[in-house]
Amino acid sequence: MTPPFEVTVLGPADSTVDSTALMVTQHVTAYDGGRFAVRLTVTAAAAVTAGLRVSLRLGPVADPGWLVPGVFYGENRVAGCRVRYPRFTVDHPDPAALESDAWSFRADRCATPAVFAWDDEGGAALVTTEWSPLGQAGVGFAVDEDEDGGHPVLRLHFPYREEPVVYDGSPVPRPADLPSYTWKPGETASLDFDVYVLGGDRHSYTDVLRDVHGRTAARDLDAVPWVSLAEAADLTAWGLYRWHYRDEDAVLLETAAFDRDALGERGDRQAMHVSWLSGIPHAYALLRHGRRVGDQACVDAASAVLDNITANLTPGGTFWGQWTREGGWNAGWTPDRRRVHARTLGEATVFLQRAVALGRAPALWTAAVGSNVDVACAGQAADGSLGSGYDVETGAVIDRHGTSGLAWIPALVSAGRVTEAQRAGRFYAQAVRDEFLYGAPEDVDLAPTSEDGYLAIMAYVSLYEADGDREWLDLARRAADWTLTFRYTYDVDFPRHTLLGHYDFRSRGADQASPANQHLHAYGLICHRELVRLGEHTGDEYYTRSAEETLACFRQFVAREDGDFNAYRGMVTERYFQTACYQPKGMLLTLSHAWCVGVLLLACEESLG
Known part of the structure; x- marks a missing residue:
């Protein structure tokens, strides 16, 4: 009835x-x-x-x-x-x-x-x-x-x-x-x-969402991307190197303006986060690509960025949050200038570990990994919680609000600190079961975001792969289910006169950034590897298909040549405006973001092996 x-x-x-x-x-x-x-x-x-x-x-x-x-x-x-x-x-x-x-x-x-x-x-x-x-x-x-x-x-x-x-x-x-x-x-x-x-x-x-996803299955995924995996990897590697890398500072600038003639360097954000908006994860992807294809320029640029970040730790032993040309190293976007954000630090540590695992890593990189992991472990509370913010002078935990401490768990597992990772996993498990994860990005404070879900997927997949405990697999599954509530199950109908409408942008597989930031973004590619592995571990094609849809979605709007959608070759935007928020529906942010280029390169490299 x-x-x-x-x-x-x-x-x-x-x-x-x-x-x-x-x-x-x-x-x-x-x-x-x-x-x-x-x-x-x-x-x-x-x-x-x-x-x-x-x-x-x-x-x-x-x-x-x-x-x-x-x-x-x-x-x-x-x-x-x-x-x-x-x-x-x-x-x-x-x-x-x-x-x-x-x-x-x-x-x-x-x-x-x-x-x-x-x-x-x-x-x-x-x-x-x-x-x-x-x-x-x-x-x-x-x-x-x-x-x-x-x-x-x-x-x-x-x-x-x-x-x-x-x-x-x-x-x-x-x-x-x-x-x-x-x-x-x-x-x-x-x-x-x-x-x-x-x-x-x-x-x-x-x-319900699985049922809707299944009943509204997208057409052949091969029809969605503009470019193949290999082409996307080549384009995004070029984009990071050409438009975001600055040799004189050994940084990956966070943004590069589409309009080089009118704005030039003035339109570029003269800053680099150590992860999240720029920095280590994206330098790692560039390093991995350079080694795979034998591009020494990419290898040298990525190595220089990693050298720069690891040579400049805080007095407290962590990475800094951000570098700016005007002010040098600083805490990042947190309002407390003493506080560096756990998600930024944890994510940076994870991908530096992956860079070290590629081999031929300088001692500086390994030492930076150890220093950050030591700070995280020293600040772990008796209940297993990890810090959300750390004092740049002492490395002491400033606060434990939200669930951004999840970002440390894969780093602890990779560093062999499995006991500490397990304690943290048990602490954050209740937040996963309560269906409310929040506090990951520096710019939205304690809002729930899709990025919180990415951290949880990475955390619990890493724990499951470390000890085989089925509890971690169940938590990884629950975290993925929550994260996929942010993922579009349909193609938004864009007005034909808009850029997204004219290019027939397919939004299925893209994620809403958060309730506070209502635009589509590609950051879900940061955990492409883990979502695919979750599908393999559970035998559940829903996760695998979801990962494939996201990678297909964001092989659209990669500038194939100078002038493509008014961008330059290898540029990738951050924001696709699918609703009436920030900009009119159908518009595209005319900035290339290092993290958008970088996560696409990362997912392509993971898929290409």
């Missing part, structure tokens, strides 16, 4: 219309797995301007566990987070502070246009597609209070509504966006969506 849902006719903005103006009939088909496919046939009795809302009300619960893939995770913004973006709260919400007890979003913000919630008995999901005959669809949720308590209400909108305010990437909200559709007398439209009935296990969202 289909869970009872309600269809409401909504007028323009907050006005009401005669509900009899639209006649609605429904046809429901039941499928295995608790899925009910619903088709609403809507006919206008007279000319009217209106939209429709589908609502599904659950039983009372204290915590609904909201999930809108890529957009909303639980309360979404923890108390004390410095970055402002949509937050759920029933405690005197302030829309001006991007707080509300009810939110609605346009579908293209969502990695899958779906909304999930649970009550004390079980859960449910509403799933739709980006577009309907009434225009772009939307998803939403609210809390309905009665004498029993707060009831989660799941919503779909045709066309979409964004309320109570609109988030466009700025901390200052924009007014609500409430489009309607103008019906002609006698006009009929069919609206399709799915209702899923879920059990009490809140991880069951993955069954």
